[in-house]
Amino acid sequence: MKITENEHCVGCTACANSCPEHCITMESDREGFYYPQIDEKKCCNCNYCKKICPVLNKKKTNKENHAYAIINKDNKIRMESTSGGFFSVVAMYILKKQGIVVGAEYDKQFNVNHIVVEDIKNLYKLRGAKYTQSNLGTIFQIIKENLVNGRNVLFSGTSCQVAGLKNFLGKKYENLLCIDLVCHGVPSPKIWEEYIKYRAEQDNKGIYPELINLRSKKTGWSNYSYSVQFVYNNGKEYLKSSGEDPFMRAFISNLSIRSSCAECKFRGIDRDSDFTLGDFWGIWNQDKSMDDNKGTSLVYVHTKKAMQVLNDIKEEVSMKEMDIDKSWIENPSVMKSVELHCNKNLFYEEIDKKEKEFKVIVDEILGEIKNENNNYTKSKISCLVHRFLKRRR
Numbered sequence: 515m516k517i518t519e520n521e522h523c524v525g526c527t528a529c530a531n532s533c534p535e536h537c538i539t540m541e542s543d544r545e546g547f548y549y550p551q552i553d554e555k556k557c558c559n560c561n562y563c564k565k566i567c568p569v570l571n572k573k574k575t576n577k578e579n580h581a582y583a584i585i586n587k588d589n590k591i592r593m594e595s596t597s598g599g600f601f602s603v604v605a606m607y608i609l610k611k612q613g614i615v616v617g618a619e620y621d622k623q624f625n626v627n628h629i630v631v632e633d634i635k636n637l638y639k640l641r642g643a644k645y646t647q648s649n650l651g652t653i654f655q656i657i658k659e660n661l662v663n664g665r666n667v668l669f670s671g672t673s674c675q676v677a678g679l680k681n682f683l684g685k686k687y688e689n690l691l692c693i694d695l696v697c698h699g700v701p702s703p704k705i706w707e708e709y710i711k712y713r714a715e716q717d718n719k720g721i722y723p724e725l726i727n728l729r730s731k732k733t734g735w736s737n738y739s740y741s742v743q744f745v746y747n748n749g750k751e752y753l754k755s756s757g758e759d760p761f762m763r764a765f766i767s768n769l770s771i772r773s774s775c776a777e778c779k780f781r782g783i784d785r786d787s788d789f790t791l792g793d794f795w796g797i798w799n800q801d802k803s804m805d806d807n808k809g810t811s812l813v814y815v816h817t818k819k820a821m822q823v824l825n826d827i828k829e830e831v832s833m834k835e836m837d838i839d840k841s842w843i844e845n846p847s848v849m850k851s852v853e854l855h856c857n858k859n860l861f862y863e864e865i866d867k868k869e870k871e872f873k874v875i876v877d878e879i880l881g882e883i884k885n886e887n888n889n890y891t892k893s894k895i896s897c898l899v900h901r902f903l904k905r906r907r
């Protein structure tokens with residue numbers, strides 16, 4: 515039995531965490547993304563997994579939404595954050611109420627996992643965008659236990675993770691606040707692992723860095739001027755603009771993202787969450803007074819609960835309500851899915867062969883350099899044919 519085809523499954527774990535027979539495990543595929551696998555011998559065909567899958571049961575929302583440009587007044591925290599640092603303001607508000615905050619951290623090997631933070635001194639672990647799909651494990655069950663026990667919970671993740679959590683919970687909890695992200699798509703954990711290995715070999719004889727920041731503001735934020743930064747414990751540093759970094763180029767060109775992201779059902783202004791956060795790309799054209807090159811958050815407020823939180827924390831931020839219809843003009847990820855790169859399969863084949871360096875593979879596939887079989891030309895032609903056929907379908 516298949517719950518949904520792999521090309522649609524977002525990997526939210528709602529099914530695996532709620533199967534009454536405990537017969538669903540999340541297993542990684544050739545690309546390194548996790549999908550549910552059913553042990554048919556244990557399955558009782560109750561179809562519960564199909565009833566709660568957010569892809570098969572997308573709920574309609576009809577909320578009164580507002581858009582804001584927001585800057586966290588704490589400059590240090592904002593510099594550590596991806597955009598305007600709004601996530602940390604909401605997280606601290608919940609922690610001060612003795613609640614818990616659930617978000618994505620790097621472990622020691624830079625795998626990305628969702629964890630629980632209860633102490634403000636550990637909140638730094640969740641700050642900053644990690645550009646690979648996070649491992650949710652059994653976090654939905656931990657969240658439910660805390661909600662049932664009356665604790666305030668802030669969950670922060672991609673929109674499909676929020677939708678999965680809501681379906682898993684199956685009922686509304688007043689003590690739950692959800693933040694989702696404007697989301698281009700999530701890159702493969704396997705590609706991320708390969709890239710860190712490659713980077714560490716290039717920079718530091720294979721010894722892993724102590725810090726990775728894929729959205730360093732050392733080179734600025736406005737006009738997409740951010741950089742990728744790897745810092746090693748011997749003081750070595752790799753700092754490259756995202757346009758020059760091979761991992762970010764593969765991500766932005768849609769070579770490494772999950773298939774379901776190409777037809778994401780969770781985009782748009784209406785969301786399952788209370789707040790949606792992104793970068794306010796283009797704020798420099800819409801309101802210069804809200805752009806100082808250190809990052810501005812694009813914040814959508816979807817619910818009364820979120821509006822109350824915003825009112826409670828207004829002293830800690832600078833904010834301006836913006837025209838909601840113009841807010842996403844320079845941030846298409848709010849509304850539109852991307853097209854997968856037509857040479858995605860070739861990319862994974864080359865990575866698996868381990869014959870060429872990571873950067874060389876990306877350069878060849880994106881057509882920056884020719885390989886010995888002149889595949890640069892072939893790959894360009896195959897992309898054009900692919901697009902032409904897709905348009906005619």
Ligand SMILES: Cc1cc2nc3c(=O)[nH]c(=O)nc-3n(C[C@H](O)[C@H](O)[C@H](O)COP(=O)(O)OP(=O)(O)OC[C@H]3O[C@@H](n4cnc5c(N)ncnc54)[C@H](O)[C@@H]3O)c2cc1C
Pocket residue numbers: 594595596597598599600601602616617618619626640641642643644645646647648670671672695696697698699700701791792793794795811812845847
């Ligand atoms: C994969 C991905 C793609 C994104 N694409 C876009 C985009 O196209 N356009 C845009 O405007 N914004 C995008 N964002 C959101 C943006 O990068 C910031 O995360 C957001 O603006 C919040 O920034 P902040 O300054 O408020 O706080 P930050 O401190 O930077 O917030 C980080 C928050 O993001 C969560 N998070 C980090 N990595 C992950 C992950 N891998 N999975 C789930 N949650 C994670 C953390 O739990 C934390 O809550 C993306 C984020 C991710 C993770």
Ligand code: SF4
Pocket residue numbers: 532533534535536537538552556557558559560561562563564
């Ligand atoms: S049909 Fe029921 S028992 Fe079978 S995998 Fe789905 S939830 Fe589990």
Ligand code: SF4
Pocket residue numbers: 517518522523524525526527528529530549550566567568569570678
């Ligand atoms: S519930 Fe989530 S993980 Fe399970 S099939 Fe649906 S999208 Fe995939």
Ligand code: SF4
Pocket residue numbers: 524672673674675697698699700772774775776778779780781
């Ligand atoms: S693009 Fe959509 S499906 Fe992909 S991770 Fe983001 S929210 Fe989920």
